[in-house]
Amino acid sequence: MGGVARAETPAPALRVCADPDNLPYSHQDGSGFENRLAQWLAEELRRPLQVTWVPLQRGFVRKTLREGRCDVLLGVPVGLERVATTRPYYRSGYVFLSQPLDGHPLCGFDDARLKKLRIGVQLPGDGAATPPGQVLAQRGAVEHVRGFEPLGEQPSAQRAVQALAAGEIDAAVLWGPPAGYFARRAGVPLVLTPVRGAVPGALSPFAFDMALAVRPADTALRAELDTALARLQPRIDALLARYGVPLLPRSTEEEPR
Numbered sequence: 001m002g003g004v005a006r007a008e009t010p011a012p013a014l015r016v017c018a019d020p021d022n023l024p025y026s027h028q029d030g031s032g033f034e035n036r037l038a039q040w041l042a043e044e045l046r047r048p049l050q051v052t053w054v055p056l057q058r059g060f061v062r063k064t065l066r067e068g069r070c071d072v073l074l075g076v077p078v079g080l081e082r083v084a085t086t087r088p089y090y091r092s093g094y095v096f097l098s099q100p101l102d103g104h105p106l107c108g109f110d111d112a113r114l115k116k117l118r119i120g121v122q123l124p125g126d127g128a129a130t131p132p133g134q135v136l137a138q139r140g141a142v143e144h145v146r147g148f149e150p151l152g153e154q155p156s157a158q159r160a161v162q163a164l165a166a167g168e169i170d171a172a173v174l175w176g177p178p179a180g181y182f183a184r185r186a187g188v189p190l191v192l193t194p195v196r197g198a199v200p201g202a203l204s205p206f207a208f209d210m211a212l213a214v215r216p217a218d219t220a221l222r223a224e225l226d227t228a229l230a231r232l233q234p235r236i237d238a239l240l241a242r243y244g245v246p247l248l249p250r251s252t253e254e255e256p257r
Contacts, residue, residue, distance in 0.1 A: 013050035014042040017070035020053035024181035024243045030198030033243045034074040044228035083213040086225045089236050091248045095179050096193045098171035105191040112142040120160040120172035123147040131204040132173035138201045158182045180244035194246050202239040209251050
């Protein structure tokens with residue numbers, strides 16, 4: 001007597017939360033680099049991809065991972081509190097962005113021109129200063145600083161780049177991935193220079209290793225994602241280059257588990 005074939009149990013979905021309108025990272029139309037990375041991860045793990053759209057606002061981790069709406073977040077700093085992070089898949093940091101400035105681009109916070117230039121910085125929205133804003137204040141270069149609020153019809157970095165292209169400001173110090181992405185679309189030549197090395201007097205880092213985040217108890221999922229990221233790393237590097245993300249060498253130090 002022949003046996004009855006059993007139907008295979010379908011693989012559980014890779015459940016990811018992402019912002020629906022946050023280029024160059026993610027967008028509901030699938031055009032962000034994190035959209036593509038999520039799809040690659042699902043293919044590597046042989047799972048269907050399920051995306052839940054949640055605006056990136058205060059309480060994002062609580063409203064996503066901790067409330068069980070998804071199992072994975074993309075593009076979080078390694079060591080983020082209350083989550084477990086994977087191996088980093090890129091490292092980026094703040095950048096100086098300006099028009100050519102007579103062939104001498106900004107390259108450090110001790111540049112004497114900073115006190116005279118109209119400089120754009122992103123504002124975090126919680127009353128605190130970003131690392132560039134804090135260091136500019138230490139250097140006394142605040143008289144001509146223009147802050148770009150996080151909420152608006154367009155991302156703050158996009159509005160800062162548009163103001164720079166229009167000549168409303170002379171330079172900006174912005175977070176690297178959106179700065180590089182929108183600078184390529186500015187319509188005028190802009191010079192991008194990463195802030196390199198330690199910044200004297202800075203209270204916060206200027207560069208971060210970026211990883212995936214899962215709940216601390218999801219050790220098996222994190223191990224699967226680590227393996228997938230290692231296999232995908234060459235494709236990820238090429239993807240980030242296409243999006244204009246300024247990359248720094250990833251930290252080789254193993255993060256505590």
